Amino acid sequence: MADVSVIGAGSWGVALAVLLHSNHHHVTVWSIDPDEIELLDKKREYPAKLPGVFLPDEMQFTTDMKEALTDKALIVLAVPSPYVRSTAAKMKPYINDGQIIVSVAKGIEEETLCTMSQAILQEIPSADVAVMSGPSHAEEVGRGLPTTVVVGADTKKTAEYVRDFFMNTVFRVYITPDKLGMELGGSLKNVIALAAGISDGLGCGDNAKAALITRGIVEITRLGIAVGGRMETFGGLSGIGDLIVTCSSRHSRNRKAGMLIGKGYSMQEAMDEVQMVVEGVYSAKAAKALADKYHVQMPIVEEVNKVLFENKEPSESLKDLMHRDKQMELAVPWDN
Amino acid sequence: MADVSVIGAGSWGVALAVLLHSNHHHVTVWSIDPDEIELLDKKREYPAKLPGVFLPDEMQFTTDMKEALTDKALIVLAVPSPYVRSTAAKMKPYINDGQIIVSVAKGIEEETLCTMSQAILQEIPSADVAVMSGPSHAEEVGRGLPTTVVVGADTKKTAEYVRDFFMNTVFRVYITPDKLGMELGGSLKNVIALAAGISDGLGCGDNAKAALITRGIVEITRLGIAVGGRMETFGGLSGIGDLIVTCSSRHSRNRKAGMLIGKGYSMQEAMDEVQMVVEGVYSAKAAKALADKYHVQMPIVEEVNKVLFENKEPSESLKDLMHRDKQMELAVPWDN
Numbered sequence: 001m002a003d004v005s006v007i008g009a010g011s012w013g014v015a016l017a018v019l020l021h022s023n024h025h026h027v028t029v030w031s032i033d034p035d036e037i038e039l040l041d042k043k044r045e046y047p048a049k050l051p052g053v054f055l056p057d058e059m060q061f062t063t064d065m066k067e068a069l070t071d072k073a074l075i076v077l078a079v080p081s082p083y084v085r086s087t088a089a090k091m092k093p094y095i096n097d098g099q100i101i102v103s104v105a106k107g108i109e110e111e112t113l114c115t116m117s118q119a120i121l122q123e124i125p126s127a128d129v130a131v132m133s134g135p136s137h138a139e140e141v142g143r144g145l146p147t148t149v150v151v152g153a154d155t156k157k158t159a160e161y162v163r164d165f166f167m168n169t170v171f172r173v174y175i176t177p178d179k180l181g182m183e184l185g186g187s188l189k190n191v192i193a194l195a196a197g198i199s200d201g202l203g204c205g206d207n208a209k210a211a212l213i214t215r216g217i218v219e220i221t222r223l224g225i226a227v228g229g230r231m232e233t234f235g236g237l238s239g240i241g242d243l244i245v246t247c248s249s250r251h252s253r254n255r256k257a258g259m260l261i262g263k264g265y266s267m268q269e270a271m272d273e274v275q276m277v278v279e280g281v282y283s284a285k286a287a288k289a290l291a292d293k294y295h296v297q298m299p300i301v302e303e304v305n306k307v308l309f310e311n312k313e314p315s316e317s318l319k320d321l322m323h324r325d326k327q328m329e330l331a332v333p334w335d336n
Numbered sequence: 337m338a339d340v341s342v343i344g345a346g347s348w349g350v351a352l353a354v355l356l357h358s359n360h361h362h363v364t365v366w367s368i369d370p371d372e373i374e375l376l377d378k379k380r381e382y383p384a385k386l387p388g389v390f391l392p393d394e395m396q397f398t399t400d401m402k403e404a405l406t407d408k409a410l411i412v413l414a415v416p417s418p419y420v421r422s423t424a425a426k427m428k429p430y431i432n433d434g435q436i437i438v439s440v441a442k443g444i445e446e447e448t449l450c451t452m453s454q455a456i457l458q459e460i461p462s463a464d465v466a467v468m469s470g471p472s473h474a475e476e477v478g479r480g481l482p483t484t485v486v487v488g489a490d491t492k493k494t495a496e497y498v499r500d501f502f503m504n505t506v507f508r509v510y511i512t513p514d515k516l517g518m519e520l521g522g523s524l525k526n527v528i529a530l531a532a533g534i535s536d537g538l539g540c541g542d543n544a545k546a547a548l549i550t551r552g553i554v555e556i557t558r559l560g561i562a563v564g565g566r567m568e569t570f571g572g573l574s575g576i577g578d579l580i581v582t583c584s585s586r587h588s589r590n591r592k593a594g595m596l597i598g599k600g601y602s603m604q605e606a607m608d609e610v611q612m613v614v615e616g617v618y619s620a621k622a623a624k625a626l627a628d629k630y631h632v633q634m635p636i637v638e639e640v641n642k643v644l645f646e647n648k649e650p651s652e653s654l655k656d657l658m659h660r661d662k663q664m665e666l667a668v669p670w671d672n
Contacts, residue, residue, distance in 0.1 A: 142539040146540050146547075205482055207482065214576055244580055248542065319505075
């Protein structure tokens with residue numbers, strides 16, 4: 001039993017708070033929004049984001065950063081990716097040397113091309129920043145359905161420390177040193193999920209979506225290795241696993257936004273309709289910039305960018321992806 | 337425009353016949369069942385297996401093996417895996433040296449541990465046997481929805497020859513020399529699809545299923561490499577791609593059967609309800625035998641065997657899979 005805090009009261013932050021509480025930790029949840037904090041504190045449920053999930057009386061809610069961060073055994077940073085850097089800057093005055101912070105947002109900064117843990121470290125260089133990722137829709141974790149994730153950290157000791165806060169009979173935690181590969185996989189999958197949603201919105205079927213996911217992880221792996229991730233990571237839970245759940249689940253907001261775009265909505269209309277942050281839209285440009293920087297071919301990412309930012313017709317993009325030259329699937333040659 | 341034949345009038349055989357016809361080939365479909373042939377010939381539709389898909393007047397249907405096989409530029413062998421060897425034996429008298437046969441059934445023989453192309457070659461050693469596989473539910477191919485597959489063959493020339501019969505604007509064909517890897521992936525995925533269905537039937541969510549798929553392809557890859565397949569193949573369309581579509585699609589009979597088992601049906605009750613051949617049930621034992629033979633750990637395959645053949649409770653199997661020791665996800669070590 002330890003004092004822990006979750007910074008950010010989105011669906012994922014609140015679901016992790018519930019998980020940490022069920023593991024007998026004393027949890028404080030911070031949000032920048034006083035109305036949100038009042039709602040959670042009074043109602044002990046978050047109907048808009050996590051309906052039906054009960055928030056226990058012992059869970060504390062605050063807008064006070066100092067209160068949220070002082071003397072915590074673990075801090076989970078769970079604000080949406082566009083707010084991670086600014087939130088980390090606000091946290092800095094209250095963070096001790098070596099404080100373990102778990103980053104759970106997924107994204108790549110468009111300007112700096114930093115992953116979230118890199119951005120946090122730039123703002124709070126004295127922190128020990130770990131990451132957690134994997135196929136884990138908040139709605140299911142909140143309801144206690146079986147889930148597996150990966151924790152990445154600079155040392156095995158930190159990874160094990162973080163793991164032991166979260167692991168229980170329905171939430172299985174693996175550990176890895178490859179933070180970078182995890183974060184790249186977690187961000188880039190949102191771009192592929194947009195593509196999968198667009199394919200669904202166009203009325204294509206499961207065959208086309210499975211092809212997009214398969215070719216998508218090939219693109220992600222190619223870029224991820226070029227940037228410095230480990231190949232194995234992209235075939236694991238935080239790579240293909242998270243990509244699969246994001247592309248197929250009814251809970252995925254990236255897929256939902258893509259579906260609307262496939263049906264003819266503009267990017268802005270789709271984001272307005274989904275009402276939550278669609279991280280893939282932010283990551284699409286960053287993915288394209290990384291692909292250019294590292295000279296890696298990413299045909300799906302390119303088409304998503306054209307649809308989002310150059311008004312290309314989704315059906316044209318699909319056609320262009322299907323009609324690329326006849327070629328080998330893999331770089332495996334014949335002997336004869 | 338060439339004369340081609342499809343041996344076997346299941347949903348996949350008929351869907352491929354329609355595809356080949358739309359590519360302007362003259363197609364003959366063979367089935368062992370005179371009632372089936374009469375139905376297809378008269379009704380020009382297969383309501384039970386491929387409803388809504390029109391079978392053109394020029395398509396011929398026969399129960400006569402000699403008529404089906406004589407002077408064909410391409411023969412597609414599309415009977416269910418348990419009947420592939422016996423059908424190949426019946427075909428042999430009418431097959432010329434070097435005849436190209438495309439095997440599209442997925443399975444591993446329980447007794448011999450042969451893949452389908454190996455079984456065909458044992459029966460017809462003079463044939464040039466290629467394989468085709470990938471995320472391709474017949475229902476969608478029949479309706480002309482975008483689909484990608486892989487053709488594997490002993491020579492690039494044969495692979496390209498086969499590819500050019502099938503490829504069109506909505507059916508994209510890649511080629512590879514790794515027949516063995518393709519066939520192992522295609523068979524073993526049916527066992528994982530049973531597990532995914534069981535998970536669905538137990539009421540687990542998308543998080544659990546994505547974890548099963550991810551850990552499933554790890555098992556398949558581990559075994560596949562031990563048997564002689566290429567690692568890249570298992571990350572491709574005939575590996576993870578086919579696994580994804582089979583585990584998530586409403587069309588998948590393996591998943592359906594698993595779902596019923598998760599809800600409490602016995603294996604036989606589930607197979608009776610699904611009414612089509614559930615190849616995963618046949619492949620489960622073969623997969624276990626291969627794993628034992630090559631000393632490869634396959635925890636999901638093992639649990640599926642226990643549920644199917646040893647009356648283990650599905651919920652117990654799930655619990656045992658979730659509760660394995662805390663461990664690293666990958667064999668990637670820390671430097672510090």
